[in-house]
Amino acid sequence: MAEIRLFLTQSQGRRRDMTDEILRRYRDSIDNIDAALVFMLAERFKITQAVGEYKATTNLPPADPGREERQIERLRQLAKDAKLDPDFTEKFLRFIIDEVIRHHEQIRDEAS
Amino acid sequence: MAEIRLFLTQSQGRRRDMTDEILRRYRDSIDNIDAALVFMLAERFKITQAVGEYKATTNLPPADPGREERQIERLRQLAKDAKLDPDFTEKFLRFIIDEVIRHHEQIRDEAS
Numbered sequence: 329m330a331e332i333r334l335f336l337t338q339s340q341g342r343r344r345d346m347t348d349e350i351l352r353r354y355r356d357s358i359d360n361i362d363a364a365l366v367f368m369l370a371e372r373f374k375i376t377q378a379v380g381e382y383k384a385t386t387n388l389p390p391a392d393p394g395r396e397e398r399q400i401e402r403l404r405q406l407a408k409d410a411k412l413d414p415d416f417t418e419k420f421l422r423f424i425i426d427e428v429i430r431h432h433e434q435i436r437d438e439a440s
Numbered sequence: 441m442a443e444i445r446l447f448l449t450q451s452q453g454r455r456r457d458m459t460d461e462i463l464r465r466y467r468d469s470i471d472n473i474d475a476a477l478v479f480m481l482a483e484r485f486k487i488t489q490a491v492g493e494y495k496a497t498t499n500l501p502p503a504d505p506g507r508e509e510r511q512i513e514r515l516r517q518l519a520k521d522a523k524l525d526p527d528f529t530e531k532f533l534r535f536i537i538d539e540v541i542r543h544h545e546q547i548r549d550e551a552s
Contacts, residue, residue, distance in 0.1 A: 347498050354491045361484045362511070363518055365477065366529060370522035372473045379466045386459050399474070406475055410482035416539055417478060423535055427528055
């Protein structure tokens with residue numbers, strides 16, 4: 329009886345080790361992608377910061393509704409190609425653009 | 441007078457062309473980064489989908505609060521390295537994780 333119990337415990341232990349290893353590999357990939365996303369976002373905000381400053385010096389209007397529409401349409405199409413939910417992708421772009429607008433408002437408030 | 445007006449119009453036209461060219465270059469870079477973000481996100485959701493299915497077959501609990509805390513802490517540090525707002529980065533990760541949870545709930549509802 330004690331031997332059977334020991335066998336079961338070892339078997340469960342091995343299965344758990346394997347489970348942990350598989351899960352760990354998935355998580356390593358997620359962590360790599362998240363790091364890439366963070367550095368991509370940092371680069372994106374560097375550019376939108378430059379755009380904001382450029383628009384301010386050239387007296388271009390800060391918002392450009394036509395541009396936003398075209399961005400959304402393009403990203404929805406790319407999402408379909410990548411088998412990603414287009415609605416989520418549109419929500420994602422709006423999430424980023426909201427942050428860009430917040431930055432531009434900060435620049436404006438600091439300048440005034 | 442007509443000549444001066446013509447000169448001014450031409451000069452303004454040239455300046456606008458240059459402005460448009462500079463803005464177009466910035467926007468091309470933003471569009472490239474956005475495409476990269478979309479494809480990265482598609483890959484990330486492919487992995488979290490696999491994790492969800494794996495957890496369901498191995499009877500692992502769907503949520504893992506310790507893991508989420510570690511992810512947030514790591515990304516906040518990466519954000520600082522990349523000169524990106526850590527609070528925004530945390531909000532961004534939660535935005536993504538909310539979508540992952542929504543997917544997992546869909547898988548669960550379809551299975552039941």
